[in-house]
Amino acid sequence: MSGVTTTTQQRSTDPSAALVERIAAEALNPGYAQRAGARQPSGHRRAGAVLTVVMLALVGLLVSVLVVSARQGAASVDSERSSLVALAQEAQAEVAASTDRAAALEAEVTALRADALGSQAVGRDQAAQIESRAIAAGPLPVVGPGVRVVVNDAEQTLDSGDPALSRVLDIDLQQVVNGLWESGAEAVDINGQRVGALTAIRSVQDVILVNYNAVVAPYVVSAIGDPRSLPTDFLRSSGGAWLQAVSLSADIRFTIDSVTDDIEMPGEPAGVLRYAVPVSGDEEGSR
Amino acid sequence: MIPVLGLLAGIVLGVALDVSVPPAFEPYLPIAVIAALDALLGAGRATLEGVFDDRVFVVSFVSNVVLATIIVFLGDQLGVGAQLATAVIVVLGIRIFTNAAAMRRLLLGA
Numbered sequence: 001m002s003g004v005t006t007t008t009q010q011r012s013t014d015p016s017a018a019l020v021e022r023i024a025a026e027a028l029n030p031g032y033a034q035r036a037g038a039r040q041p042s043g044h045r046r047a048g049a050v051l052t053v054v055m056l057a058l059v060g061l062l063v064s065v066l067v068v069s070a071r072q073g074a075a076s077v078d079s080e081r082s083s084l085v086a087l088a089q090e091a092q093a094e095v096a097a098s099t100d101r102a103a104a105l106e107a108e109v110t111a112l113r114a115d116a117l118g119s120q121a122v123g124r125d126q127a128a129q130i131e132s133r134a135i136a137a138g139p140l141p142v143v144g145p146g147v148r149v150v151v152n153d154a155e156q157t158l159d160s161g162d163p164a165l166s167r168v169l170d171i172d173l174q175q176v177v178n179g180l181w182e183s184g185a186e187a188v189d190i191n192g193q194r195v196g197a198l199t200a201i202r203s204v205q206d207v208i209l210v211n212y213n214a215v216v217a218p219y220v221v222s223a224i225g226d227p228r229s230l231p232t233d234f235l236r237s238s239g240g241a242w243l244q245a246v247s248l249s250a251d252i253r254f255t256i257d258s259v260t261d262d263i264e265m266p267g268e269p270a271g272v273l274r275y276a277v278p279v280s281g282d283e284e285g286s287r
Numbered sequence: 288m289i290p291v292l293g294l295l296a297g298i299v300l301g302v303a304l305d306v307s308v309p310p311a312f313e314p315y316l317p318i319a320v321i322a323a324l325d326a327l328l329g330a331g332r333a334t335l336e337g338v339f340d341d342r343v344f345v346v347s348f349v350s351n352v353v354l355a356t357i358i359v360f361l362g363d364q365l366g367v368g369a370q371l372a373t374a375v376i377v378v379l380g381i382r383i384f385t386n387a388a389a390m391r392r393l394l395l396g397a
Binding site for chain 2: 024031032052056058062064069
């Protein structure tokens with residue numbers, strides 16, 4: 001090799017470069033040079049040549065097998081990904097179709113019930129009862145006058161104490177909602193999230209979830225009820241007392257306004273009942 | 288000429304036969320191929336320098352492939368498989384480049 005003299009000079013200065021140079025210097029198997037002197041011209045020459053060809057074929061085989069398998073691996077990863085994407089899209093479409101179907105069936109049920117119950121006086125009573133229960137339970141969208149309670153975090157965190165306490169907590173909203181029910185509200189909603197029979201109001205980290213949807217300050221708690229009596233009844237209720245207490249202790253801001261215009265509320269998102277089933281007609285009759 | 292034909296035959300066979308690698312051997316196939324390429328380039332350079340010897344080639348080829356695979360396999364068992372594979376690839380890579388450069392000088396004179 002031509003670079004042998006420079007190699008010896010670098011060897012003393014930089015060990016890693018010396019290592020590389022040594023590997024490069026012995027790149028050609030030294031066995032070739034050794035055997036070159038003591039060449040046996042005859043004997044197993046033929047066998048050696050055949051073995052050489054076999055080995056070369058093996059090299060080619062190894063290389064092509066590696067290339068083929070590497071390509072197949074990449075292709076299978078690709079196809080796996082795309083099939084997963086397709087599965088997810090399929091499932092999404094199925095969910096959308098099922099939701100549409102559920103809405104259509106629910107409309108059908110409502111229409112059939114109206115048909116069945118509307119013909120007789122008793123039936124009409126029952127229909128009205130069902131509707132009022134549905135409103136109270138939360139699944140039906142409603143409008144009506146009422147009261148609007150706006151609760152907001154303190155403007156400044158208190159110098160002393162936990163900064164988390166100067167924010168509105170889930171218990172504050174729970175107390176407000178309970179106070180509103182207590183003072184005669186017929187339907188309650190927080191920032192567009194209807195509070196129904198299965199609604200939970202709770203914090204996860206620093207975020208308040210209503211119906212498992214995050215709501216942020218300012219929290220507008222609307223209630224449908226008598227717009228004249230509801231505000232004063234609420235102030236006197238446990239919810240009103242709670243709000244006054246936290247506004248004194250933690251500077252939580254709140255306003256209470258009666259609303260004579262219609263407040264629109266969406267229905268509560270349909271919860272999934274896993275354990276509760278309707279009582280069947282037979283069991284009801286036997287009691 | 289015949290050795291080159293053997294190489295081509297191996298490539299064609301590998302593509303045509305659709306050989307499936309056993310999963311246990313799959314991680315070591317790239318290392319084996321690099322080792323085989325090293326032996327191949329060494330043989331090519333030796334041929335050009337007129338010192339080629341089939342016994343040396345066969346022995347270096349087999350020992351290269353087997354040794355590289357065993358080293359990486361052992362490394363895997365000891366939890367340093369990736370590092371040892373890198374070491375083997377660096378060493379063999381330097382040798383492959385050096386031999387390729389030597390062949391280039393011999394063939395093209397540059």
